[in-house]
Amino acid sequence: MAGQPLVVAAERTAAAARPLVVVGVPGDRRVTMFGAAALNAGFAEPVVVPWLDVLSGRPLDVPAGALVRIDSPGEDPDCDALLRGPGSPTRVGGGARWHRTFVRGLNRVRQAADAAGARLCGDVDEIGELFDKRLCHARLNAAGVPVPAALTASLPAPSALTPASSALTLAPSTSPMASSAPPPPPAPPPAPPPASSASAPARPIPSPASFPPSPTSSAPPPLPAPSALATTIGPPIRIRGYDHLRALMSAARHPRVFVKPAHGSSASGVVALHAAGARLSATTSVELTPDGHLHNSLTVRTYTDERDVATIIDTLAPDGLHVERWFPKASLDGGVFDLRVVVIDGRPTHAVARVSRTPMTNLHLGGRRGDLQQVVARLGEPGWRHALDVCARAAACFPATPMVAVDLMIGANWRSVAVAEVNAFGDLLPNLTGLPGSGTEDMDTYAAQIARFPR
Structure with missing residues (x-):
């Protein structure tokens, strides 16, 4: 049914040569990287529906039967002016108006997809909720996902x-921080080898392959009203x-x-x-x-x-x-860190450690990619699997959205965890390939998503 999230299992043979559409900003890295991954996977070049057209009320060109991916309006100044009103694109504020306008735009995309008999690769209502931190936090908390109070x-x-x-x-x-830690191991996990050590082999990252089937492939437990x-x-x-x-x-x-x-x-x-x-x-x-x-x-x-x-x-x-x-975060390589974990169809596929000397670990604010193997070694395999499981549980709170990026904080004690954010457009992670055993080891985040598309 048009406007519904992507379900792949029964459609691969029935959807040959299906066109792809990406709602985004033409020329933006997100659009170009997704397009390159689509071409590499054998799809035709995706049709780009500009966010500027969506927000300005222009007709939207959605081919019949297409698969429609909604991406970020990014930092385009013309889109920003329509979303928040006129003013400097660098200004802080205007978020309430931005969100109202964004949600209206999402609904325009849904209507265009419905009219074209197209399929949305995600649910517009959940995307809108992911851009309201209060609603997102409430949903996670009600589902027992560990979040800061x-x-x-x-x-x-x-x-x-x-x-x-x-x-x-x-x-x-509702899920206390103390209960967010995995059962204690029989012995403390070994400390990671010093960065300068060349004699000790790197500890492999455990595979997430033992995870159960995608929570999006079966009916999840109902969330409270x-x-x-x-x-x-x-x-x-x-x-x-x-x-x-x-x-x-x-x-x-x-x-x-x-x-x-x-x-x-x-x-x-x-x-x-x-x-x-x-x-x-x-x-x-x-x-x-x-x-x-x-x-x-x-x-x-x-x-x-x-x-x-x-x-x-x-x-x-x-x-x-x-x-x-404030959730005190663990330290790594001279700074605090958190994890950005991409979850596709309910399975964690990609992860990056973000390290910073400030409380903000965002890479564009001076954060840097840390050594994920050191994180895994310090957590130990049970702790690492628990961290990935929490990310999968967070993603399952948005069952109609096949890809989310979860920002997971590891506590200063290296045992407690808490979800800081769940992001609808958090897959812009250039040159990052998938976790061992995820089935995406040689894929970036875009290729991993396209691999799940029906053809």
Whole structure:
């Protein structure tokens, strides 16, 4: 049925020479890399439906019976102006309008696919939800996937909030962090060999081949209705500004949080906030200009002047904020790290360790790829398999979306794990081939997805 997610098993022989369509930005790396992988796999060159056409209301050219992949609108300034309104493309903010316009665009693509008898390689409703951090966190939490605790509760009036108030807490995950660790091994895992050691062979990365069949190939357990989600973890808080946030943190008795724009991406507007007594620091990629405007920057900086921090939070708050308890991450090669794990049809296929000297590990913000084999060696095979299993469970929360990229944090104790993000468009990982035993060892993320397409 048109507009439904891709199911491959029964369609390979019936879909010869099916055209491919990618909704994206012409010339963008995502589009060109996907196109190259499609040609290499024997498909015709994909038809590109520009996001600019989608957002501007122009007719969409979707060939009959095509397979339609939706990719990111990226950083195209014309698309950004339609998504957020006019202004500098580097500005921070406007996420609420961006999301509303993006969702309308997704629905236009669905309607065009329906009219052409085409198939969507993903579900537009789930893609829209993946771009709302509050809804995504709620879905993961309700399914028992380990996530950092978030600020959720029924708010009293701001004047009623005091440091001694117990009316508001950081609601714990329904899957406590302690339970997110695998059973203890009989002996501590061996430490990874020093980077300079040439005599010890590299420890192979264990295969994920023992994973069960894709959760997307059978009916997943039903998720609670939205009202049940709210009952389970508490409704999201509408944070009114910096003073309100500080009151919430004080009431929750937790001085360190991650403040995330509800609809942001690429760490835009994310603030690692530490506030304890007179000590205050806010680490972020936001550049605060002398005239009080916020812009994205490739430099991560730390603000300690409360007036600056208040300006940043007050500017971000109207678009909606998602606030999580700070999850201390494990260290690797002189920095903290997390994992970006691509999950295709329910199976982890690609993984990269992202290492940074700042709380933000995004590669475009100065993060670097770390040694994944060192991570696996330190976790041990049971810990590594557990980490991949958590990523598969996170992906299963979005059963109609055949590819997601999960950002998984490993705790400072190297035993606890927590999902930081689930990304709809997180597969732009050039020159990364698949995990051993995944069946994608010689494929990049795009080739691995195309290999699952019906022909």
